[in-house]
Amino acid sequence: MARSVTSRRKALNTLVAWTIGLLIFFPILWTILTSFKTEAQAISDPPVFLFFDWTLENYAVVQERSNYMRFLWNSVIIAGGSTILGIIIAIPAAWSMAFVPSRRTKDILLWMLSTKMLPAVGVLYPIYLIFIQFGLLDNRFGLVVVLMLINLPIIVWMLYTYFKEIPGEILEAARMDGASLKEEILYVLTPMAIPGIASTILLNFILAWNEAFWTLNLTAVNAAPLTAFIASYSSPEGLFFAKLSAASTMAIAPILILGWFSQKQLVRGLTFGAVK
Amino acid sequence: MSIRSALRAATAVCLITTCGAFADTITIATVNNGDMIRMQGLTDDFTAKTGHEVEWVTLEENVLRQRVTTDISTSGGAFDIMTIGMYETPIWAANGWLVSLDDLPAEYDVDDILPAMRGGLSHDGTLYAAPFYGESSMVMYRTDLMEAAGLEMPEAPTWEFIAEAARAMTDKDNEIYGICLRGKAGWGENAAFITATANSFGARWFDENWTPQFDTQPWADTLNFYIDLLNDAGPPGASTNGFNENLSLFQQGKCGMWIDATVAASFVTNPNDSTVADKVGFALAPDTGLGKRGNWLWAWALAIPAGTQNEAAAKEFIQWATSKEYIELVAEKEGWANVPPGARVSLYENPNYQEVPFAEMTLKSIQSADPLNPTVDPVPYVGVQFVAIPEFAGFATEVGQEFSAALAGQQTAEEALAKAQAITLDAMEAAGY
Amino acid sequence: MATQHSRSAARLMMAPAVILLLGWMLVPLTMTLLFSFKQYLPLRGGDLGWVGFDNYVRFVSSSAFWPSVVATLTIVGGVLLITIVLGVLLALLLDQPMWGQGIVRILVIAPFFVMPTVSALVWKNMFMDPVNGLFAHLWKFFGAEPVQWLSQASLESIILIVSWQWLPFATLILLTAVQSLDSEQLEAAEMDGAPKVKRFWFIILPHLSRAITVVVLIQTIFLLSIFAEIFVTTQGSFGSRTLTYLIYQRVLESQNVGLGSAGGVYAIILANIVAIFLMRIVGKNLDN
16 A cells, blocks of 8 residues: 555656656757757747758758867866866865864855956956966966866865865874875875765866856967857857757767766765755 | 969068968958858868968857957957958057058959948058958848739838838738848947938937937937837847848748848848748838938958968968959859859959849949948048947947837837937046047 | 864965965956056057046946846846755755656756856747747747747846756755755654645755755855856846946947946945855854
8 A cells, every 4th residue: 555655656756857857958958959950940830849851961060160179179178177277276275174174264265255256257358468478368278277266266165065074083093093194185085085076076177168258258279169169150140040059069968978977976966065 | 363472472571571481370260150151161272372271260240359359459469360340440440450451462453342341441541451241231122022012112212111111011910020120239230220220310329529419309210210110010029130030030931121231132032041032122221311321331351460470371361362263262162142242343343243133232232321421410430330439339239228128118219319318428428538 | 183283284285275366366356456447448549547436436327237236136036046946846856766866867957067158049049039939939839929038028038047057056956955854854753743844844944954055155156247148148138237247348348448347346346245145144054
């Protein structure tokens, strides 16, 4: 009896959850579907859902027009580089905040977050001038640094919350055994925090991948990532929904795939210290 | 252009500057319009002729403008050639930011450039940007719907006739809208269209003392006429329709008339994209009998920022892309209807091109626009659908947003004009007028 | 545990992050402050000298200023409300036993991976277009007049787009919190015959309060500066101009860096007011 109730309930849960899930996913699905239509089918009235002549023509056109691999590679380098650099700088900072807290620790954390509040467009000219000065325009390293700085507060905060959950006694035990600070961080703390670090890397990779102001305004050719790729397909002369969809699909596919493979990590790890 | 003349041009520049390797790589920022995409596809021809490689940065119009403006005003040097318009050219040239194009070789035949285009892309009589294509605006209409309404489109219609025809052609139940016009806010969108229209109603942005004129009767007439017309005979959501949206509506057969850029003519008559390709007629932009028509003048042009390392190669590229030979190259590959229009006189003298249905009306429209005397009453500025001062893009976009809100029914025309007056006054004050 | 030695080591280890962020904050902030007291017009020769508080006065006295503050707060508030309410419900739902839980989770979090520009383009062109958009077809199918989303309901449309992007983030954080819920406590309450609403109100919600605080805090920081969604869809028309967008118009469209910088200073002030407000109301949850 009780068993049948739960399974009926489970069926209901499944139905509701799948409906909502598909509804939320629908815009992405629709974009992907549209990318395989011809331009005429893309705006046909009534809209066609699945029964159309699937074509790869849009992808061919986009591929011919732009060097997709270069944009993709730049995105990988910039998002990956900024995340790794950020992690390297943030681990010691988060360690000291978590294990040697002072009265000012919380203030420093909040202050770090507040640096994200300066509207980017307001400082475009100053930053642009600085980039020219240091020859960093259209340079991947320059963007790695900028995106690292933008995301550093989030990285520090996330790591801080993970580190805080690690009981201090373990560290003290390690210290008793004569571990140096470096060894303590490398061999005791980091392994324990690996799941947290992985979530942090993921989230910040996504944020850096999707950053569209600096990556667009500080690049031209050599460092232009996928955000610039998209800017060459949005609002062209005429409405090209199908080609726009193909370009959009190409721009989001890599990160979407990465996200899907790592969803378990994200579901478990994205706590921001919200769970005690 | 032959290899020899290219060589000559390159050596000439090499003599006065220090010239590095002969084969350079130039970076070109351009807009993602059809003609530019086509040019991108033909880059190999340029590389084969000159040995120079080309890197393209293709961006949508608004992003491009913000990108190149930031770069040139800070001497960023990210690009060797920038695609700019008739609005930017005189302003940038006055700041000394562009390389003069006065020394192009004789084969380039600079005198072949349409005078209106050459004038609009010059500063103090010196050419600073070469037109890749030029446009005016004109009426594109459905011959079948016009006939069904029992009307005949004159070559030079009045606004009164346009309004009458638009209302007669409208059949909202069948999704046929008599007229499609730009309503989307932006200085290059609705503000451009309404400004050109206002010129024909006898209105102007500023009087000779740079005082904004939105509190005058001609502006009230213009805006009320425009709003009433679109409310009666326009498509739904007109206040968010720009060039693209209207183009697609027209191609789908939903517009009776469309007054917009002459370059659109080749899109609406292209049977691959347009369902009404064989039913389109053309006429001059309307007037009200005051001596000015409601058509604008614009060119997308290629310019070289001062201080670039690759000036010689950049000049060679501009010579290639805006040459007669380039037009022939496109004609050979894509047909005459798809060549970049509105830049050269010789194109319109070419019998092959004269057969293109919209060629004659495009030329007449371009010739009837005068950026130096755009309005009925005298004005202190240059530009038909814009005012060639640096602040214009900013305040015209804000004014366009007020017009757009009025079109959407969120405020009256009078309220929009009062706000437009305040916005413009404030912006001019901030600019130090 | 904190010896003198480890204290100084801690300071040393914090130094790189703090110094970098200090630089990242101070250099632009100083330059913004500097420019805000200048007549700085890049297209008219750049720096044209000091003008005192002119830019500050002009920025505030513009008719666009207060509406832009209101629009900013409306968007932030609207998105927070939607993402938190729906996020809590979704998190509770996803925690239930069901078939294909992993796939549903993937579907729900997918929007978070989409670039803001792309999602704005997709929503604008393929859903909200009053003639060719899917919504228009849907409305027509039911015999209704299609809504002109971006002009008649511009703020709502933008809130919808942004909420769609941020709902996954809220759901993820809330889901981790739900999963950590003490099931024994819930079962005990169930035994006692506490109705569902009561259980939700007195046990689940308090347990989630910390997670909600985090969502509010992080999202507010990002939402205050949304730009691409407005740039792509309405370009600030129909009352959807936020403070960030207004600054963009001043700096890049009007090419008035001084005026835009003054706007930037106001934006920082607004952000800090919001931050203090947040701390007061929900900050206690973040303690210990």
